[in-house]
Amino acid sequence: MKGRHVVVGSLACLTLGATALAGCGSDEDRLVVYSGRTENLVGPLLEDFAEESGIGIDVRYDDSANLALLIDEEGDATPADVFISQSPGAVGYLDAAGRLEPLPDDVVDLVPEGDAADDNGWVGMSGRVRTLVYNTDLVDASELPDSVLDLTEPQFAGQVALAPTNGSFQDFVTVLRDQLGDDEAAAWLEGMAAGDPPTFSDNTAIVEAVGRGEVPMGLVNHYYAFRAKSEDPDLPLENHYFPDGDLGSTLLVTGASVVAGSDLEDEAHQLIEFLLGDQAQAFFSEETFEYPLVAGATVNPALPPFDEIAKTRVDLDELGGGLERTTEMIDESGLNR
C-alpha cells in the first residue's frame, strides 16, 4: 500500500457509496495470503516471491488463531488463497474443519515425514523449539534439569514463568498428553501449579520479565531470547535446551496451506514451494533463528543440532478427548487462578 493515499481513498469510498466500493477491493488475480507470522518474520520473503514470480500478493496479518477463526467464519466465500500459521494448533483446526485443500505430494515430500499433515492439508515450513529461558545472573546453568518433567521438583517451585493461555504452551501440553497420556500430563500441570508459578500472557512478556530479573526462568519457544538479545545484547538471557530429545525441547512447526475454494491453486502452490526453497529456508535459519525443515538446509550454529531435539509429532485427530481437553486440563490444574 506504500505511496497510496489510503485515507483519501477511504474518504472517497465513504462518499461514493456502495457501488464504487466494489472497485476499492483487491483484484481478482492477486494471491491473497492470511499470515499468522508477522510481517517482520515473513514479509521480505513474500515481497521477493512477488517480484520473482510476477504474481501480485495481498497479505492480511493477524494472530494465527484469529485468522483460523476468520477463514472458518468466511467459509466458502473466503478471499484467502494461502494460510500461513505460526502454530500447528490453528492450521490443524482448519484442516479438521475441512477448510484446507490437500497439497500435492511433491510439495509435502520436501519436508521430513511428520512435519506435514497426514492428509496433506498443510506442510511444515520452519520450526521453533520449546526451551527454558533463564536469567544468567540468577541461575547457574549447572543446576538446570535434564527434563522438563523435573521442573515440578521443589527447588523450582514458583521459579518458572508460564503462559497458560498461549497457543504454544497449549500445543506443548497437547504433546505431553499424546506422549505420556492424560494422567501423567495432568500430574505435571498440577505439579507446576502447586508451586504457584508466575504466569504471563505470552512468550514476549515472559522473556521481558526474565530479562529484567523478575522471574529466574520461563518456558517459551527458543526464538524470543534471540530476538530480545539483538534488541539489547547486555540482557542476561540464555536458552536451556533439555538434552537427549526430551519432551521439553519439542519442535513446534509453523505451517503453510492452501485454503479450500481458492481459484489460484497453482499460484498458491508456487508460493508454498518458494517458502520451502533454499532462499526462504536460509531466511528462516539466519534471520529468524528458526529451524529450517527442508532436507539439506543448514541449521543456525547458535542452535542445538537437529538430532538433539525432540522429534515428537502429534496426530491431533487421534488424541483422546480432542484439543478441548487440553485447555480444560490447564484450567483444572489451577494454573489460571
Place this chain on the structure above:
Amino acid sequence: MPAPVALRVVCAAVGLLFAAPLGYLAWRSFTGDESLGELFTSDATLVPLRNTLVLATVTAASTAVVGTALAWLTTRTDLPLRRLWAVLAALPLVFPSFVGALALLAAVAPGGLLDGPLGWVGVTPSRPEGFAGAWMVLTLFTAPYVLLPVSARLLALPPSLEESARLLGRRPVAVFATVVWPQIRGAVGAGSLLVFLYALSDFGVVVLLRYDTLTRVIYTNRVLDRDRAVALSLLLALLALAVVAGERSLARRRPAVEAAGARRPLQVPLGRWRWPALALVVGWVAVALGGPLASLGLWAWRGLTGETSSLAAGGAGLGDLVEPAVNTVGIGLVTAVVAVAVLLPLAYLSARYRARSGDVATGLVATGFALPGLVVALAVVFWSVQLPEAWGLYQSFVMLVFAYVVHLGVQSLRAAQVAVGSVPRRLDESARMLGAGRTRRFVTIDLPLMLPGLAAGGGLVLLSTMKELPITLLTAPIGFETLATRIWADAEAVFLAEAALASIVLVALSGVLTWLVVVRRSDRLA
C-alpha cells in the same frame, strides 16, 4: 411528550444494526453443541464470572472517584497548568492494553525501571498481579472514560450557582457536594458505566496480571473449544444488556437535570490545597502515562543506539510510520463523526423523550463494547457472509467503520445522552412558541449547548479507534496499516524498539487530537 414516529423508526434501525453481535452469538450458540444451562451453572464459568463482575464494579467505582477529581481540578480550579494536565490525564486511554500493561510492568515490576530508585528509599517492588494488580492497572488506563465526559459537563455548567454558594461562604468541598455533584452525577454515571463495560471486555490487562475473568476463558478456548467461547461471549453480552437497561430505567426515575450555557469558566481558588492538589495530579499522570512511556522510551532509545537492533540497522524508522499514522488519524476521525451522528437520534429518544424503547436500544449498543473486539469482528464477518447485500462491502472501509462503531459507539452515546439531557427544555419551548422550526431549534439552541458533551463522546471514540486492534486486523481492507497494528506486529515478534517508537507516536498524536477536539474546543465554547 411522546417521541416523533420518525425518530422511533430511525432508532429502531440503529438498534437493529447494533444487535449484530448479539444475533451472531445467539445463532452460533443455539446451533452449537454446548449445553448452555450446564455451562452457565458450572464452576468453570461461575468463578470467572464472579471475578469479572467484581473487577468491573470496583474499577467503575474507583475511576468514578479519580476521574471526577481529575476533571474538577483541571477544569474548575486555579491548578497550575491545568489545561496541560487536562490533556495528559486523558492520554493513558490510548495505550493498546497489551502494550500499555507490558510497558507499565516493565517500569514498576521487580527488576524494572523503578526498582533502582525505589531500592534507594528502601522499597522493594512486588509485581502487581491478581485482583489488586488488574484493578490498579485498569483504573490507571480507564479513568479518562470518566474524566472526559465529566470535564465536558463541568465546562457546560453555568457558574452562577457555584458563585452564589461561594458568596454565601461555603468552602470549595461543600460547594462541590451541594451544588456541583447533582449536576455532574449523570456524567459520572455515564463514564463509569463505560469503564464497567470496558472491564468486561478487556483481555490484555487481566491475562498479563493474572486474574481469571470470562474474557480469559473466551480467548483461551477460542479455537480449541469454540462452542464454549461463543456461549460465554453470549453470557457477557446479555450481562451488559441487563446492566445497561437497568441503569437506564433507574436514570429515568431521577429528576431531569437541566442546566447548561456557561459563558466563561469558573475558577475555584484552591488556596493552601493548590500544591497538594498539583502533586496529586502530577503523581497520577506520572504513573499512568509516565510509567509506560518511560519503558517505551527506553526500548526505543536502546533500538536507536544499539548496534545489533534492527532499528539502528536501518529497520523501520519514523519515516515508515507516516502512512500508518495518517491512516490512524483519518479512520479515527471518520469513525468518531459517524458514531456521534448515528447515535444522536437515540440519545434524543432516551434522554429527552425518555422512551422505554430507547433503554433497550441503549442496552444493545452497549453489548458491542462489552464484547472483545475479536467477537465483534467475527460477528460482522458472519453477517457479511449471510447477507448478500452486505458482501459487496466485505473488507471495505465502510465495513471497517461499521464494525468500529458497533464496538465503540456506546462511548459517544452515553456522553450524548448526558448532553441532550442537560439542554433546558424551556429554551426549546420558548423558541417553538416563537415559531422556530425543529431544524432551526436544533441548530441554534441544542447543538451549541451540547457541543462540549458531543465532542467529549466523539473524542472517546476517536482515541479508542486509534488504538483498536482486533477489528482492524480482521476486517480492514487488506494492507491497511495503523499504528496499533504496527505496534502489535512488532511486539509480537519482539521488535520492541519499533513497537515502542510507534507507541510513542500514537500517544503524541492522541495528545494533539485531544487538545484540538476536546479540550480546546470545550474551553472555547465554555
